[in-house]
Amino acid sequence: MCLTGRKDTTGAPLVRCENAARTYGSGPGAVVAVHGLTCSVPPGARICVVGPSGSGKSTLLHLMAGLDRPTAGRVSHPGLDREGTDGLARRIGVVFQGPSLLPPLTAAENVVLPLRIDGVGEDEAASRARAALESLGLQSLAGRMPDELSAGQAQRVAVARVLARRPCLVLADEPTGQLDRATGCQVLRVLLDAAEELGAAVLVTTHDPRVARELETRWYMADGRLVQPETGSGTGPGPSTERSPR
Numbered sequence: 001m002c003l004t005g006r007k008d009t010t011g012a013p014l015v016r017c018e019n020a021a022r023t024y025g026s027g028p029g030a031v032v033a034v035h036g037l038t039c040s041v042p043p044g045a046r047i048c049v050v051g052p053s054g055s056g057k058s059t060l061l062h063l064m065a066g067l068d069r070p071t072a073g074r075v076s077h078p079g080l081d082r083e084g085t086d087g088l089a090r091r092i093g094v095v096f097q098g099p100s101l102l103p104p105l106t107a108a109e110n111v112v113l114p115l116r117i118d119g120v121g122e123d124e125a126a127s128r129a130r131a132a133l134e135s136l137g138l139q140s141l142a143g144r145m146p147d148e149l150s151a152g153q154a155q156r157v158a159v160a161r162v163l164a165r166r167p168c169l170v171l172a173d174e175p176t177g178q179l180d181r182a183t184g185c186q187v188l189r190v191l192l193d194a195a196e197e198l199g200a201a202v203l204v205t206t207h208d209p210r211v212a213r214e215l216e217t218r219w220y221m222a223d224g225r226l227v228q229p230e231t232g233s234g235t236g237p238g239p240s241t242e243r244s245p246r
């Protein structure tokens, strides 16, 4: 089977953060989760954001996804802007750490629903859901309810749900965080393989060095900043091992 996607050929970054910051709350209790970050995600990138708990990884991912807005600076999507606001939501797929399937729907229905909301016709949505589930080895589980799935199976369905929408960019927040090592590796591998087939860029947050090793570019975060891995401090601009985030 084939997950056909539309490769971005413009080369413009899918996401660009320019001095983007996010502060929660105000006054003496304010928490600066992300200090002014400048980074970008080019089409086809494979990026891992590594850092300890509380370092700002999820906040950065939410800003990139458009699920949250920076309190200073700017987050833009130059490679996706032609899609408009609705299109942006379709072209950026987000995989969350915890259970995210809708309990009253089967695995297949969970994958179909966002497609139907996007306006995809019934037959086409069913066919795309089947293809996505098959690509993740889940065809035999299509009729199961979420509470009849293991954590790994449920996470693979969540990945299928994202991929069926044919995103240009997949943002995955600790997608293996609640899985055992073997299942986590399997989920990550199918995510990366399917994204490759779609031509989608992938950015994954993790604490896990084994997950980080699977992605070619690594950005390190500490205390809301992108940092040099050797020093564990600094404000960037060169936190990646292989590529600059700019």
Ligand SMILES: Nc1ncnc2c1ncn2[C@@H]1O[C@H](COP(=O)(O)OP(=O)(O)OP(=O)(O)O)[C@@H](O)[C@H]1O
Binding pocket: 024, 025, 031, 032, 033, 051, 052, 053, 054, 055, 056, 057, 058, 059, 060, 207
């Ligand atoms: N809604 C919120 N209100 C107040 N503070 C928050 C909120 N969300 C996150 N924070 C704080 O912002 C900082 C960064 O949190 P964030 O969840 O982005 O880190 P993280 O690196 O993703 O952590 P983890 O790996 O544990 O998920 C932390 O100090 C956290 O307590």
